[in-house]
Amino acid sequence: MTVPMEIARKVADAVLYEGYLLYPYRASAAKNRVRWQFGVLVPPGFTATSEPSASLTECLLEGAGEAVAHLRLRFLHVNTRSVERAEGDGWQPVHELRSGEATYLTFDEATEREVEATIPVLDLLDAEQTVEVLIPGDHSTRQIVAPSGEVEGRVISEHLPVHAALRVGAEPVAGPYGLIKLRVRVENIDPWDPLDAPREQALRRSLISAHLLIGVNGGAFVSLLDPPEWARPSVETCRNENTWPVLVGEPGHRDVVLSSPIILYDHPDIAPESPGDLFDATEMDEMLHLRTLTLTDEERREARATDPRASELIDMVGDLPSEMVERLHGVIRYLGAPAQEVRTPWWDPGADPTVSPDTDSVIVSGVEVAKGSRVRLAPGKRRADAHDMFLAGRTAQVEAVLLDLDGALHLAVTLEEDPGADLHRSHGRFLYFAPDEVEPLGTEEVLT
Incomplete structure (x- = not known):
């Protein structure tokens, strides 16, 4: 045989x-x-x-x-x-x-x-x-x-x-x-x-x-x-x-x-x-x-x-x-992960190579604003959230510059005085403002 x-x-x-x-x-x-x-x-x-x-x-x-x-x-x-x-x-x-x-x-x-x-x-x-x-x-x-x-x-x-x-x-x-x-x-x-x-x-x-x-x-x-x-x-x-x-x-x-x-x-x-x-x-x-x-x-x-x-x-x-009874309980057939095509979801910025939230910037009042920039918040009149009145005049740090599907720019920020800023940053939980709703600050300015 x-x-x-x-x-x-x-x-x-x-x-x-x-x-x-x-x-x-x-x-x-x-x-x-x-x-x-x-x-x-x-x-x-x-x-x-x-x-x-x-x-x-x-x-x-x-x-x-x-x-x-x-x-x-x-x-x-x-x-x-x-x-x-x-x-x-x-x-x-x-x-x-x-x-x-x-x-x-x-x-x-x-x-x-x-x-x-x-x-x-x-x-x-x-x-x-x-x-x-x-x-x-x-x-x-x-x-x-x-x-x-x-x-x-x-x-x-x-x-x-x-x-x-x-x-x-x-x-x-x-x-x-x-x-x-x-x-x-x-x-x-x-x-x-x-x-x-x-x-x-x-x-x-x-x-x-x-x-x-x-x-x-x-x-x-x-x-x-x-x-x-x-x-x-x-x-x-x-x-x-x-x-x-x-x-x-x-x-x-x-x-x-x-x-x-x-x-x-x-x-x-x-x-x-x-x-x-x-x-x-x-x-x-x-x-x-x-x-x-x-x-x-x-x-x-x-x-x-x-x-x-x-x-x-x-x-x-x-x-x-x-030892044979233990073998019946389960066994690893493959040590490596199966090869598969990884597709980035359409809503993930990584799906579009022309945008990069970590490096993109926008000009505000003649100043380039990008990740790491300090800004003062000035919520516009078009915003309807009553919570915005407590954010007016607060200073924040820009975490990303984002582009939505309609082509509009947004700044993701965290409040500088927020003790939970690091936690929000690690979880990706930000506040969002349009470029005309912030005022650029120099690094030498003192928080007020």
Whole structure:
């Protein structure tokens, strides 16, 4: 397996078990009674629900004339687990059976299935290729033996056959750079034709959480989410039904695509802080970890009996070292601030390079007045604020020369006798006067 495919597989595993078993990981929990929600491809004869029997993936390959496509179909196969109690010479189906310290529950598990195919792209241009997927059924029985040696019951596990097909084709796409459209259709072709059968029966012959990993040697995939402009018209012709193809592997690599039943972005990754599979890959590991710790002993007992993976999860959460728990709380992904364009608001003097409040000046009575100049206030008659009568004759220091949107000049000042002048200056809180409302003072004049 190549390095990009190995990276892709980690993400694909999270997709495979997304929603497999939800917190509190017990069979009796309401959320775990209606299962298998993602990527379900049912037999075509089952029409009681709107779930599809096929998915279609179309993606674009660049420079793929001599490329070889590596296909990997992955899905879960329902394994029905039934518990029966020994009664006389027979067996009685039960939901739960306790024997010594062990508990056995009637509950469905799942087995991972994987089918691989390698096909040269040139062969796909000549004719569509079909890869048959035939998973045989099986049946096994395991006895439940009490500590005393008495047989108290048995566990029956059964897989029903699953019959599917990969139909793979390719065609050239008009446009630059010799694009090729790769098409993969995954079909459940099981001949099962039920009459009013419940969904649980159909799921036993279905592909659960079905998804594709598609790798290519000698070419590169085009992102369908963020394509280059020259490829955008071709991308818009791609049809993807019941699946969502994205680039996977390290950012910048374009040799592997994951066609997922859940929506992802290009180059998704598993957080390195994640301690293990919690079956809720889109949730927060810290939250699930803390919640799992709150389960009672009885709830843990049931969770362990519900599914072997749930039992491993309970052990993993309980044995997690403190340093790993701390890592779940948060992590800094980027040390530097993201680069972004800084735009000065229109009302900020810095938005106009032709004005500079700190250096601009205005001529008043033949004297240049600028920042730092001393003036005597003489409010004009056009001012209507009664507070101005207390400012008449007071001396002030000019802090800035401002120009408003109408082209009028204003002087921002602070009173020299104001003990809070430094505070006002630091906060930018000034009094404002027109140039003809002040009288310039020389630095030698004494305050009156």
